[in-house]
Amino acid sequence: MNEPSLSALDILRTRSLASLAAQEIERMITTGELKAGERLNELALAARLGISRGPVREAVRGLEGAGLVVTVVNQGSFVRKVSAEEAHELYEIRVALTGYACAHLARQATKEQIAALRALVRQMATAQTAGDAVGYYTLNLDFHATLMRFAGNKRALRIHEEFGNELNLFRRRSLVSAAGMRASNAEHTEIVRAIAAGDPARAREAGELHISHGLGRFVASSPPAEPAAVPDGETRKLPRRRKAAL
Amino acid sequence: MNEPSLSALDILRTRSLASLAAQEIERMITTGELKAGERLNELALAARLGISRGPVREAVRGLEGAGLVVTVVNQGSFVRKVSAEEAHELYEIRVALTGYACAHLARQATKEQIAALRALVRQMATAQTAGDAVGYYTLNLDFHATLMRFAGNKRALRIHEEFGNELNLFRRRSLVSAAGMRASNAEHTEIVRAIAAGDPARAREAGELHISHGLGRFVASSPPAEPAAVPDGETRKLPRRRKAAL
DNA sequence: ATAGTGTAGATTGTTGACAGTCTGGATGTA
DNA sequence: TACATCCAGACTGTCAACAATCTACACTAT
Numbered sequence: 001m002n003e004p005s006l007s008a009l010d011i012l013r014t015r016s017l018a019s020l021a022a023q024e025i026e027r028m029i030t031t032g033e034l035k036a037g038e039r040l041n042e043l044a045l046a047a048r049l050g051i052s053r054g055p056v057r058e059a060v061r062g063l064e065g066a067g068l069v070v071t072v073v074n075q076g077s078f079v080r081k082v083s084a085e086e087a088h089e090l091y092e093i094r095v096a097l098t099g100y101a102c103a104h105l106a107r108q109a110t111k112e113q114i115a116a117l118r119a120l121v122r123q124m125a126t127a128q129t130a131g132d133a134v135g136y137y138t139l140n141l142d143f144h145a146t147l148m149r150f151a152g153n154k155r156a157l158r159i160h161e162e163f164g165n166e167l168n169l170f171r172r173r174s175l176v177s178a179a180g181m182r183a184s185n186a187e188h189t190e191i192v193r194a195i196a197a198g199d200p201a202r203a204r205e206a207g208e209l210h211i212s213h214g215l216g217r218f219v220a221s222s223p224p225a226e227p228a229a230v231p232d233g234e235t236r237k238l239p240r241r242r243k244a245a246l
Numbered sequence: 247m248n249e250p251s252l253s254a255l256d257i258l259r260t261r262s263l264a265s266l267a268a269q270e271i272e273r274m275i276t277t278g279e280l281k282a283g284e285r286l287n288e289l290a291l292a293a294r295l296g297i298s299r300g301p302v303r304e305a306v307r308g309l310e311g312a313g314l315v316v317t318v319v320n321q322g323s324f325v326r327k328v329s330a331e332e333a334h335e336l337y338e339i340r341v342a343l344t345g346y347a348c349a350h351l352a353r354q355a356t357k358e359q360i361a362a363l364r365a366l367v368r369q370m371a372t373a374q375t376a377g378d379a380v381g382y383y384t385l386n387l388d389f390h391a392t393l394m395r396f397a398g399n400k401r402a403l404r405i406h407e408e409f410g411n412e413l414n415l416f417r418r419r420s421l422v423s424a425a426g427m428r429a430s431n432a433e434h435t436e437i438v439r440a441i442a443a444g445d446p447a448r449a450r451e452a453g454e455l456h457i458s459h460g461l462g463r464f465v466a467s468s469p470p471a472e473p474a475a476v477p478d479g480e481t482r483k484l485p486r487r488r489k490a491a492l
Numbered sequence: 493a494t495a496g497t498g499t500a501g502a503t504t505g506t507t508g509a510c511a512g513t514c515t516g517g518a519t520g521t522a
Numbered sequence: 523t524a525c526a527t528c529c530a531g532a533c534t535g536t537c538a539a540c541a542a543t544c545t546a547c548a549c550t551a552t
Contacts (some may be wrong), residue, residue, distance in 0.1 A: 074534060
């Protein structure tokens with residue numbers, strides 16, 4: 001009955017080229033196709049997407065407003081680079097949010113929600129014993145997102161996801177070690193246990209500790225970052241790549 | 247020696263028209279010159295700023311990325327309207343962040359920082375006894391921003407300010423009553439006292455309670471909002487103001 | 493009157509062109 | 523060799539024009 005997919009025309013009736021471009025560029029950034037600090041060549045992007053520079057510029061501006069991109073007049077826009085200090089700040093905020101969410105859940109989580117969290121912990125245990133770091137990584141993301149979602153605060157969920165993206169701009173996604181996974185999931189267990197016990201203070205404590213330790217595991221597993229002489233937001237006078245890379 | 251102000255040319259060398267437009271439009275929104283739900287007429291804005299539509303569109307897209315504006319294809323962009331539910335979520339996050347900041351400060355606030363906070367509380371007390379609601383409002387903003395700044399998390403400070411702006415889009419800025427001011431400042435006093443005492447748990451509790459109560463005072467002082475049938479992000483088919491207002 | 497249709501004007505979405513700025517290397521000079 | 527100057531190409535910043543869409547209002551038929 002339906003067209004295989006919405007015809008190109010129908011898509012345009014609902015979404016502007018700029019929004020599509022924004023989506024695609026964001027994808028390129030989060031997948032690492034565009035690396036932190038890399039320059040966004042408007043012309044190249046427009047050519048690649050088969051559109052003109054206007055919508056591309058709009059898309060980039062949108063990403064700038066969202067904090068994924070930094071622009072320097074007459075020099076261009078760059079994928080934002082997150083400094084160690086900024087990453088630390090992001091983690092601190094996550095500590096506060098996660099702790100709060102856990103305390104909240106300890107007060108009013110439903111049986112189904114607790115069951116869902118337990119299931120995730122079990123799956124992570126499986127991934128951990130199997131040494132499946134990638135699987136664990138994904139499940140872990142899911143666990144924390146679920147925690148936020150169950151806490152019933154959509155905005156907090158959004159912020160949490162946003163921070164996850166930004167942390168990817170700090171250093172490329174890094175997987176935790178086997179020992180890290182074990183420790184991490186033990187903390188997950190404690191979080192769920194405290195929530196199930198209906199003990200807000202303990203749940204908060206467990207949530208906060210888990211994120212704090214997560215920061216430790218994060219930096220421990222990341223390769224040392226190069227000095228980084230590229231726009232964190234201030235820098236100038238940086239080399240401009242000529243040949244439109246892609 | 248200096249030009250009265252940077253010559254227009256020098257400004258352009260450092261800031262693009264789009265960024266200037268964004269700044270100006272944001273100002274219009276936060277001052278209420280553009281009200282929540284109101285439509286942003288690109289042509290009118292461009293004319294008012296004496297530029298073309300390109301930079302205006304970019305500016306609007308940036309504000310959209312920042313969450314101040316919502317866009318519907320072929321219908322235009324609108325100043326975002328914050329629902330009661332969203333406002334509630336914002337307050338919840340503020341509770342978490344403020345509580346965390348207070349606990350943090352209780353652990354490592356310097357004498358100077360504590361003195362600064364005490365000074366602000368004193369000033370608020372003066373404003374309160376004088377019945378100066380506007381002065382109190384401003385000082386209160388300052389107090390909370392200072393709390394965040396002293397906690398040493400720039401990002402948290404930014405989020406806090408951002409939320410303040412968004413809450414203005416919920417209902418127009420509303421001032422608390424005389425009784426509200428008194429209660430509010432009593433809580434401020436308790437926060438500073440707990441911080442000065444170096445008691446993180448108590449400081450957090452005081453910070454959290456203060457924001458929670460703040461939500462109560464906020465809704466109590468706000469006029470009831472109209473049903474609101476304008477774009478919160480989904481709506482369609484809404485009347486379009488014709489005559490370019492301004 | 494009411495509902496349906498059509499049209500003009502207002503506005504948004506996109507494009508292509510032009511001007512200004514910056515980078516990197518070539519050229520020339522001490 | 524070291525250093526200042528100049529030049530061409532690559533890009534970004536802005537604009538003006540065109541196409542597409544939507545809204546409001548008038549007009550028609552029932």
